[in-house]
Amino acid sequence: MTLADITIQLLNGLAGASSLFLVAAGLSLIFGVTRIVNFAHGSLFMLGVYIAYSLTDQFGRGSPLAFWSCVLAAGVAVGVIGFVVEILLLRRIYQAPELFQLLATFGLVLVIKDVVLKLWGPEDLLGPRAPGLRGAVQVMGKSFPEYDLVLIAVGPIMLGLIWLVLNRTRWGVLVRAATQDRDMVGALGVNQAWLFTGVFALGSFLAGLGGALQVPREPAQLFLDITVISDAFVVVVVGGLGSIPGAFLAALLIGVIKAFCIGIGDVQAFGTTFSFSKFTLVVEFVVMAIVLVIRPWGLLGKPAGEPRHTAATEAPLKPLPGWLVLGFAGLGAALLVLPVFTQSYLLILLIDVFVFALFAASLHFLMGPAGMVSFGHAAYLGIGAYAAALMVLRAGIPMEATLALGPLAAALGALLFGWFVVRLSGVYLAMLTLAFAQIVWSIAFQWDGFTGGSNGLIGIWPPAWAAEKEAFYHLSLVLCAAGLLALRHIIFAPFGAILRAGRDSPLRADAIGIDLRRHQWFAFTLVGAFAGLAGVLHVFSKGSISPETLGIARSVDGLVMVLLGGVQTLTGPVVGAGVFIFLQDEIARRVEFWRAILGLVIIVLVLAFPQGIVGFLRGRFMRAAA
Amino acid sequence: MLRVDGLNAHYGRAHILADVALTAAKGEVVVLIGRNGAGKSTTMKCLIGLLRPTSGEIRFEEKRIDRLAPHAIARLGLGYVPEERRIFTDLTVMENLEVGKRPPRPGLQPWTAERLFTLFPNLGEMRNRPGGRMSGGEQQMLTIARTLMGNPACVLLDEPSEGLAPVIVEQMVETIRKLKLEGLSVLLSEQNLHFAALVADRAYVIEKGRIRYEGTMSALAEDEAVRAAYLSV
Structure with a gap:
C-alpha cells in the first residue's frame, strides 16, 4: 500500500463513520435515559434510507437546497415515527423487565421490515447523487467523491450540535440528569414520560438522518436493519454506553479499520491467501471483543455502579406440584404414542418444537438461574449442527457418535468464548455474546471450501434406523426430554443454587467464598453443550444446514421463545418454543407478510403478558388459590 | 397542609407501614422519629409517589395525591429530599439546581440560585463543580437547594443529619429554622433525637411501621418511657 492508498482508505473510513455515529448516538441517548436497548434502531435507520430515497428521487434532483431539504425531511419523518412509536408502545412498557422491552422493540423490527417491503418492494433502490457534489476531488493523485468529503464533516458537526443541546439547554440538562437517576428527576417535578418521548424522537431523528x-x-436494501443495528450496538458498546463522544470515537475507529480491511484485500502469507476484505464482516466484533476485555466499560464509558433494581427480584424456584408432574408425564406419554394417530407434517413440526424447546431451555438456564443474557446463543446451536454435519460429510462419522461429539464441540466453543464473556455483565455481556456469535457466523458464511459458505451443507441424513420420520421423532423426543430434565435437575442442584445466589447478589456470594466467575464459566460451557445437542438434532431433522442456523435472527428467536414463556419459570421456555414454532408456521403458511404479523403478535403479547405466558398463568392460579 | 390517614405499604409481601397517620400544618416543622428500618423512608417515598401505598389516603392542601405520579405531586408543591441525596454526579452545581427549577408559587418568595447561595454560601463558591466531586456535607446542602428550586410549599427531608460532621449538622439546624421562617412546612425523618429537638415543633414516633406516639417535641423530650421503649438502641 502506498501513502496515497492509505490516505484514501482513511478518508473512506471517516466518511462511513459519520452515519454510523449518528445511529449509535441515537441508540446511546435512548438507552441512557429510557434504559431500553432499542433493537429497532437499525430499522429506523432503514426507514430513513427508504424515505430519503423516495424524497430525493422525487424532489431532490434539482438543486443542492432541495436535496438537503429532502435529507433533513427524511430525518424529521423518522423522528416523528419514533415519537408515535414511543407514545403508542414504549410508554406502556417502561415498568416491564428490560428484556421485555427488548422483545417489544424486536417485534417492531419485524413490523417495520414488512412495511418497508410492502411500500418499496424487495429490489435494491439506488437514489440520486447529491446535486453539486457529483464530482470527485483529487487527493494525492487519487480521486475521492466530493459527497464523501461532506459526510466526513457531518460527523463532527453533529457531535458538536448534540453536545450543545445536552449542555446548553434545559432539556439537555434534564436528559443528562435522567440518564443518571430518572426517578429523582421525576420527584423534582419533571414529567419523565415527555422527556422519554422527546429523547426517543431525537434518537429516531438521528437514526433517520x-x-x-x-x-x-x-442502495436502499431490506437487510440494512440488522446489519446497522449490530454495527450500532458495537459502536455504542466500544465507545461506552451513554457516552456520545465515546460513540464518535468508536465509530471513527471501526469505520477506519473496516475501510482498511477492504482496501488491503487479499494478502499472501505462509502459503495461503488471507482475505482481509472478507474479514470486514467480523472485524468490528473482534475490535469489540478486544476493547471489552481490556476496558469492560468501553473506551470512554464509566464503570456502572450497582444498577438500581427496577424489577422485583425473582422469587425462589419451587419444585413442581405433584399434579403438574403427573401432567407432564401424561403429556410425554401422549407425545410418545402420537405418531400412531397422526400424519407426518405435525411430527416434523413437533420435532422442531422439541429441538427449540431444548435450545430455549438452555438459553433460559443462562438468562434465568445464571443471570447472563446471551444475544448470541444460536452460535452454540450452530456449532453443534455444523460439527455434526462436517463429521458426517467429511469424516464419515456416524450420527450416533455425533450426538456426543457435536455437543462436545459446542461446549468447547462455549468454553473458549465463555472465558471472555463471564468477565462482563449486563448489556456488555450480552453484546459480547453477540460479537462471538457473529464471528462464528462469518466463519461459517465465508469459509466456502469447508463449511459450504452461504450455501451451507446438504445431504446430512440420519442412518437407516432413524431415517423414518416416526423413528427420528422418537429419538428427538427422548433426547430433548432428557436434556430438559437434566437442565432442570441442575438448576435445583447445589451448582444451580450457587448460580442463583450469584445472580441475586454477586457481592454476598463472593463474601461467602463462591468463585462466581468460575461457576458462570462452567454454566456457559454446559448450556453450550445442550444447545449443541439441539443443533445436532436440528441438522439431522432437516438434512441440511446453512449459516442462518447461527445468525443473529436465530439467537433472537431463542430470546423470543424464552421471554414469551417467561423467564421466571422453568416450563416457560418450553411453552414459549411451542407457541413460537406453531405461530411462525401458521402465520408463514397463511399470509404473505408473516413477519409483520409475528411482530404484532409479539408486541401484543408483551403488552398483555409482561411476565410471559407461563408467568401470567401462574399468577392467575396463585390468585385463584389464595 | 399535609394529612396522611390509614397509610399501608408493602414491599412484596412484607408489610412495611401499618395505618400510619400524621399531619403537618403550614409553617410547622414535624419530625418522624424512629430507629433504622422503622418505616421512615418508606413513609417519605409513599408521600412523594415513588412507592405506591397499598391503601390509605394522602392529602396535600386538601387534594388527594396518593395515586399521582411523583412529578405531579412535586408540581403541587411537595418537595422531596431523599436520604441517599441522589445528586446528579455528572452535573455541575448549577445544572443540578436547573433540574429542580419550577415556576414560583404564589404567596412564597421564589428561590433563585443566588438566593440559595446566601443560604448555602459553600455552594456559591463551587457553581461549576460536578456533583460527584463534592463532600458529603456539600452534597447534602445541594440536594436541599435543588429541591428548594422547585419552590415547594412543604419539604420532606429524609434523615438530613445522617452521616454528617457535627459542624454541618449545626448548619442543617440553621437551614431548617430558616425554612420555617420562610413559611414552609417541613416533615423530616430522624433517628437523632437531639437533632430533632433542636428544630421540630411536633413529633411522631414510628416503630415497626406503626405510629406509637404523637405529641409536641418538648413533651417527647420529657417522656422517658416512650424514648426508652421506641428510641433507645
Whole structure:
C-alpha cells in the first residue's frame, strides 16, 4: 500500500463513520435515559434510507437546497415515527423487565421490515447523487467523491450540535440528569414520560438522518436493519454506553479499520491467501471483543455502579406440584404414542418444537438461574449442527457418535468464548455474546471450501434406523426430554443454587467464598453443550444446514421463545418454543407478510403478558388459590 | 397542609407501614422519629409517589395525591429530599439546581440560585463543580437547594443529619429554622433525637411501621418511657 492508498482508505473510513455515529448516538441517548436497548434502531435507520430515497428521487434532483431539504425531511419523518412509536408502545412498557422491552422493540423490527417491503418492494433502490457534489476531488493523485468529503464533516458537526443541546439547554440538562437517576428527576417535578418521548424522537431523528445521508452512497436494501443495528450496538458498546463522544470515537475507529480491511484485500502469507476484505464482516466484533476485555466499560464509558433494581427480584424456584408432574408425564406419554394417530407434517413440526424447546431451555438456564443474557446463543446451536454435519460429510462419522461429539464441540466453543464473556455483565455481556456469535457466523458464511459458505451443507441424513420420520421423532423426543430434565435437575442442584445466589447478589456470594466467575464459566460451557445437542438434532431433522442456523435472527428467536414463556419459570421456555414454532408456521403458511404479523403478535403479547405466558398463568392460579 | 390517614405499604409481601397517620400544618416543622428500618423512608417515598401505598389516603392542601405520579405531586408543591441525596454526579452545581427549577408559587418568595447561595454560601463558591466531586456535607446542602428550586410549599427531608460532621449538622439546624421562617412546612425523618429537638415543633414516633406516639417535641423530650421503649438502641 502506498501513502496515497492509505490516505484514501482513511478518508473512506471517516466518511462511513459519520452515519454510523449518528445511529449509535441515537441508540446511546435512548438507552441512557429510557434504559431500553432499542433493537429497532437499525430499522429506523432503514426507514430513513427508504424515505430519503423516495424524497430525493422525487424532489431532490434539482438543486443542492432541495436535496438537503429532502435529507433533513427524511430525518424529521423518522423522528416523528419514533415519537408515535414511543407514545403508542414504549410508554406502556417502561415498568416491564428490560428484556421485555427488548422483545417489544424486536417485534417492531419485524413490523417495520414488512412495511418497508410492502411500500418499496424487495429490489435494491439506488437514489440520486447529491446535486453539486457529483464530482470527485483529487487527493494525492487519487480521486475521492466530493459527497464523501461532506459526510466526513457531518460527523463532527453533529457531535458538536448534540453536545450543545445536552449542555446548553434545559432539556439537555434534564436528559443528562435522567440518564443518571430518572426517578429523582421525576420527584423534582419533571414529567419523565415527555422527556422519554422527546429523547426517543431525537434518537429516531438521528437514526433517520444517518440513513438519509447514506442514500447517495449505497442502495436502499431490506437487510440494512440488522446489519446497522449490530454495527450500532458495537459502536455504542466500544465507545461506552451513554457516552456520545465515546460513540464518535468508536465509530471513527471501526469505520477506519473496516475501510482498511477492504482496501488491503487479499494478502499472501505462509502459503495461503488471507482475505482481509472478507474479514470486514467480523472485524468490528473482534475490535469489540478486544476493547471489552481490556476496558469492560468501553473506551470512554464509566464503570456502572450497582444498577438500581427496577424489577422485583425473582422469587425462589419451587419444585413442581405433584399434579403438574403427573401432567407432564401424561403429556410425554401422549407425545410418545402420537405418531400412531397422526400424519407426518405435525411430527416434523413437533420435532422442531422439541429441538427449540431444548435450545430455549438452555438459553433460559443462562438468562434465568445464571443471570447472563446471551444475544448470541444460536452460535452454540450452530456449532453443534455444523460439527455434526462436517463429521458426517467429511469424516464419515456416524450420527450416533455425533450426538456426543457435536455437543462436545459446542461446549468447547462455549468454553473458549465463555472465558471472555463471564468477565462482563449486563448489556456488555450480552453484546459480547453477540460479537462471538457473529464471528462464528462469518466463519461459517465465508469459509466456502469447508463449511459450504452461504450455501451451507446438504445431504446430512440420519442412518437407516432413524431415517423414518416416526423413528427420528422418537429419538428427538427422548433426547430433548432428557436434556430438559437434566437442565432442570441442575438448576435445583447445589451448582444451580450457587448460580442463583450469584445472580441475586454477586457481592454476598463472593463474601461467602463462591468463585462466581468460575461457576458462570462452567454454566456457559454446559448450556453450550445442550444447545449443541439441539443443533445436532436440528441438522439431522432437516438434512441440511446453512449459516442462518447461527445468525443473529436465530439467537433472537431463542430470546423470543424464552421471554414469551417467561423467564421466571422453568416450563416457560418450553411453552414459549411451542407457541413460537406453531405461530411462525401458521402465520408463514397463511399470509404473505408473516413477519409483520409475528411482530404484532409479539408486541401484543408483551403488552398483555409482561411476565410471559407461563408467568401470567401462574399468577392467575396463585390468585385463584389464595 | 399535609394529612396522611390509614397509610399501608408493602414491599412484596412484607408489610412495611401499618395505618400510619400524621399531619403537618403550614409553617410547622414535624419530625418522624424512629430507629433504622422503622418505616421512615418508606413513609417519605409513599408521600412523594415513588412507592405506591397499598391503601390509605394522602392529602396535600386538601387534594388527594396518593395515586399521582411523583412529578405531579412535586408540581403541587411537595418537595422531596431523599436520604441517599441522589445528586446528579455528572452535573455541575448549577445544572443540578436547573433540574429542580419550577415556576414560583404564589404567596412564597421564589428561590433563585443566588438566593440559595446566601443560604448555602459553600455552594456559591463551587457553581461549576460536578456533583460527584463534592463532600458529603456539600452534597447534602445541594440536594436541599435543588429541591428548594422547585419552590415547594412543604419539604420532606429524609434523615438530613445522617452521616454528617457535627459542624454541618449545626448548619442543617440553621437551614431548617430558616425554612420555617420562610413559611414552609417541613416533615423530616430522624433517628437523632437531639437533632430533632433542636428544630421540630411536633413529633411522631414510628416503630415497626406503626405510629406509637404523637405529641409536641418538648413533651417527647420529657417522656422517658416512650424514648426508652421506641428510641433507645
